[in-house]
Amino acid sequence: MKTRFSLFAALIAASAAVATFAQEIPYREYEPLDPYEPVVSGDLKLSGTYQYWKDPANLDYRMAGNPDENWKLNWKFMDPPFNQAVHGGHFAVDRGEKLFRQLNARGRFASCLGVRNHNLQNLRAGYPRWRADLKHVAGLEEVIEYCGGKQGRVLQNGSYDNSSLSIYLASLGNGQPINIDVASGPMKAAYERGRRLFHTKAGAFNFACSSCHTHNIGKRLRGNVITTIYGDAAHYPVYRTQYMLQSLHLRFTECNLDTRTQPLLPGSQPYTDLEVFVTALTNGYPISVPAERDW
Amino acid sequence: MRFFLAGLALSLAAPACCAESAQPLPADASVSGGKTMAPQVIVNSGRLEWAPYKRDYTRWLTLSYQDRRATPEPTRFEMKAPLAGDKARGKKLAWEWCIACHTLPGDEWPGTVGSPMAHYKQFKHPDPLVFQQIFDARIFNPNTVMPAFGTFGLLAEQDIRDLVAYLQNIE
Numbered sequence: 001m002k003t004r005f006s007l008f009a010a011l012i013a014a015s016a017a018v019a020t021f022a023q024e025i026p027y028r029e030y031e032p033l034d035p036y037e038p039v040v041s042g043d044l045k046l047s048g049t050y051q052y053w054k055d056p057a058n059l060d061y062r063m064a065g066n067p068d069e070n071w072k073l074n075w076k077f078m079d080p081p082f083n084q085a086v087h088g089g090h091f092a093v094d095r096g097e098k099l100f101r102q103l104n105a106r107g108r109f110a111s112c113l114g115v116r117n118h119n120l121q122n123l124r125a126g127y128p129r130w131r132a133d134l135k136h137v138a139g140l141e142e143v144i145e146y147c148g149g150k151q152g153r154v155l156q157n158g159s160y161d162n163s164s165l166s167i168y169l170a171s172l173g174n175g176q177p178i179n180i181d182v183a184s185g186p187m188k189a190a191y192e193r194g195r196r197l198f199h200t201k202a203g204a205f206n207f208a209c210s211s212c213h214t215h216n217i218g219k220r221l222r223g224n225v226i227t228t229i230y231g232d233a234a235h236y237p238v239y240r241t242q243y244m245l246q247s248l249h250l251r252f253t254e255c256n257l258d259t260r261t262q263p264l265l266p267g268s269q270p271y272t273d274l275e276v277f278v279t280a281l282t283n284g285y286p287i288s289v290p291a292e293r294d295w
Numbered sequence: 296m297r298f299f300l301a302g303l304a305l306s307l308a309a310p311a312c313c314a315e316s317a318q319p320l321p322a323d324a325s326v327s328g329g330k331t332m333a334p335q336v337i338v339n340s341g342r343l344e345w346a347p348y349k350r351d352y353t354r355w356l357t358l359s360y361q362d363r364r365a366t367p368e369p370t371r372f373e374m375k376a377p378l379a380g381d382k383a384r385g386k387k388l389a390w391e392w393c394i395a396c397h398t399l400p401g402d403e404w405p406g407t408v409g410s411p412m413a414h415y416k417q418f419k420h421p422d423p424l425v426f427q428q429i430f431d432a433r434i435f436n437p438n439t440v441m442p443a444f445g446t447f448g449l450l451a452e453q454d455i456r457d458l459v460a461y462l463q464n465i466e
């Protein structure tokens with residue numbers, strides 16, 4: 001009887017163990033987990049191209065005009081102040097300003113976004129951030145949707161109106177360095193989750209973000225040259241003919257679709273963690289909107 | 296007791312991999328009606344539209360934390376001789392699946408992520424080795440970025456035989 005009982009118990013334990021094992025640790029593959037520095041100059045240890053694009057006002061015209069070299073500018077020659085062209089991004093800034101005036105008639109929108117002392121210029125540089133009211137780390141576009149909702153206005157994350165508010169607010173901070181603190185607390189936790197996700201392989205081709213943006217920088221995928229992920233968050237949302245206005249989360253859906261991976265929803269936690277990671281890698285780099293990118 | 300034994304047997308028999316496992320799609324994936332949806336930005340609108348994407352990716356792992364599905368594990372495939380590959384068909388497949396990363400003869404926009412394929416014939420690699428590299432390169436290099444075309448069900452055995460025939464004959 002005693003033996004029977006313990007055999008029984010062992011079987012329960014074993015099946016529970018197998019079940020939890022299968023439940024909790026499905027087989028996953030990761031690219032080698034690289035170290036990064038949560039500051040834009042960290043690129044000197046990754047692609048080394050930072051030396052060419054660190055000063056957005058003084059990029060090298062010769063490099064910008066040379067198709068074999070222009071990728072080394074991290075496509076920053078398509079950002080202001082170097083790029084003086086008038087494009088769809090400027091219309092989006094105007095739209096954003098109009099919407100902001102409507103929503104902020106009584107100052108409620110700005111205070112919901114987290115503006116203190118009328119200091120709108122500082123807003124973009126400090127997002128994503130911990131939001132005590134939401135009880136999680138959130139990007140600016142998520143908060144725009146949330147604060148619009150409080151006034152009954154639909155501003156879905158990734159929509160044109162949401163991104164035009166985001167690009168307008170960014171434009172007020174043009175030239176200010178991105179500045180988020182990922183040294184401790186929930187921001188650090190989000191950064192670490194984002195870093196791990198960046199190296200997590202997924203989709204039909206089993207690619208991680210790092211398969212391209214860390215381990216194949218400067219290589220060609222036919223007509224595309226892959227660039228560093230450092231510095232990218234400073235020019236979002238970005239004008240693209242195909243998307244009109246593309247938020248950073250919609251860029252993630254695009255890279256996912258292009259690599260045969262089922263995308264996630266804008267504002268989802270994994271995308272926000274990726275946003276925290278890539279924004280931290282842009283710390284110290286000046287906001288430069290409205291920028292444009294190919295197609 | 297029977298019940299637990301059966302449970303144990305079931306959980307052991309459940310595939311350790313699989314794309315098509317019974318695990319549900321995560322709630323934060325952009326899926327509607329079981330199909331992959333792509334976002335569409337509409338000018339001067341507060342709504343983001345979604346349209347079915349040209350291809351469906353729902354069967355593969357996403358980046359969602361709620362995704363409990365596993366990645367197909369590295370798999371060996373013993374290719375039985377003879378190769379019996381159609382190199383003309385292989386060339387067509389290569390221009391579809393491989394050209395993004397590999398430079399193939401006659402391409403004006405060469406991919407440089409993978410090794411160049413010019414004069415591949417000179418290497419005289421055994422066919423089964425080249426077959427395995429395409430079927431699942433992780434067997435040789437766990438950190439490879441080359442997709443596991445066989446294991447992930449992207450290409451059939453005959454497709455890979457045709458590709459091997461093409462590569463092995465690039466003068």
